Amino acid sequence: MALYSAAAAVLEGLERGDGGIKTLVYNSRFPHVRQLYALVAETLRYSPVLEKLLAGAALLQAEKKLPPQLAKVLVYDLLFGKGLKCGGRWKALARRHRARLEAELARLKVQQKVSRNEDLLAPAQAASPGASQVPRYVRVNTLKTCVDDVIDFFKRQGYSYLGEAASVEELRALSGKKFLLDLHLPELLVFPPQTDFHDNLLYTSGHIILQDKASCLPAFLLSPAAGSHVIDACAAPGNKTSHLAALLKNKGQIFAFDVDTKRLATMNTMLMRAGVTGFQLAQQDFLTVDPRDPKYSRVTHLLLDPSCSGSGMVTRVPGEEAAPSPERLQALAGFQRRVLSHALSFPALRRLVYSTCSLHREENEDVVHAVLQEQGSAFSILPVAAEENPQRREGTEPGAAPKKRKRKKQRVKE
Structure with a gap:
């Protein structure tokens, strides 16, 4: 039942305007955030269809104690999802109305002259979750x-x-x-x-x-040798951090930062489950970290995945901004330039991977080029097609044009 209750609570928070879906999911304390995010995202995508089914089947009138958002989650999973594999008493309640709900779904398909569930969605809704x-x-x-x-x-x-x-x-x-x-x-x-x-x-x-492939690329391209000291500057929820630990073979040290306490707690649980050792989590804005602190004197590798518009995410859901305004893009790019410049100021740094989930040049190429101009000849861009030539992972071919894949950039201190 915890999954359905958590999903309903996130939907209610979205309705009240308490925050975006990511923030609410991470703040929910539900242990499996990806599972929760997926259920909320799909329920939102089918929301217009679910409202028609609830109205047609008069479910809320028949079950007056059933909260509307919980009803949506239950009906989504019953008819379009995993088939109510959990849910306790609410599961039993939804199943009591299964025949009526399935009949209403069939009637809706006939009415709209479609045969597949996906065809009930408006074009924008059907296209939005490329994740499917x-x-x-x-x-x-x-x-x-x-x-x-x-x-x-x-x-x-x-x-x-x-x-x-x-x-x-x-x-x-x-x-x-x-x-x-x-x-x-x-x-x-x-x-x-x-x-x-x-x-x-x-x-x-x-x-x-x-972990999505795009999310695996930054750590793979950073390629720290076992024993290295590494910073993960914007670490939560921790998938990239656990990947770094695997590449390091749990030898060396990882310093991971995030400003959100709840996200860090979720991350700590995830890292412990993955068997990660040799890491230090800090609830701290990376921009406030002092590069001259002696404990960072051996940091040679840094992973930087800063806040961005998220315009390249295939799992975008209703309610998330799809086309940021020019003003917001400039504000994000300004922050990204500051954090990238700060990252490059660690004295022993040899390699850094900068990545975003954005498709906008303002948050990617423009940020990198602006910061590299400030740095002079201290750093240069490496090609990211590391898998095509293992030597490139060792920094032997600086200056080649980077390949675009979720806009990953890699640079090495000369």
Whole structure:
């Protein structure tokens, strides 16, 4: 029941204007934030359809103690989601009305002359969550296991392993219980879209991390050697931090910063479950961190994923800003320039990866070029197509044009 209650509370908070979906999800204290975010996002996407179904089935009139937002969540999962795998007494309540709700759904399809649930959505709603077409990426946590063992585990669960992908098209064609090894990242498995592993033993034990490919790229490109001292400047919720720890083989030190106490608490739980050691979490604005503090004197690698417009996120949901105003873009870019300049001031720094979830040049190329101009010849840009030439990960080819993939930038101190 905790999942449905938490989702309903987030929806109520959105309705009151208490904050955005990410803020409310992270502040919910629900342990599985990605699962909660997905349920809220999909319920919001189907909200107009759910309102019609609730009205047509007169569910709220029949169950006067059922809160409207909770009703939406329950009906979404009953008819469009996972089929009410949890829910206690509310689950039993929703199932009592299942026949009426399914009849109302069938009537709505006939009325709109469609056959698929997705076709009930308006074009903007149907197109908004590109995540429904994005493969499910699973990063093997090499602190606890290895790729071969995870592949064998999924085989025993009835999945068919198709080997290493040869092209992006192969990933897009995945369906059923089939999976591949990613063609770029060596510890990333790829499953069909919307494959759910939140209840899988490997996930709950921290042996696998549910992490999108774009989110895996920054740590992979930073590529710190075991024993390195690394800063994760804007760390929560911690997927990238756990990836850094895996690359370091838990040897070295990670300093991770975030200003939100609740996000850090969630992150600490996640890192402990993943078996991460040698990290220090600090509730602190990274801009207030003193680069001259002796404890950072050995920091050679830094991961910087600052706040941005989020315009490149495929999981955008209703209520999130899709097209930021020029004024907001300039404000974000100003902050990003400040934080990038600050990051480059750590005296032993050799390599930094700057990444955003934005498609706007103002938050990416313009920020990088402006800061590099200020720095003079101290830093240069490296190509990010590291997988095509291992030497590039070692910083041997500075100055080449960076490839765009979620606008990742990498630079090395000369």
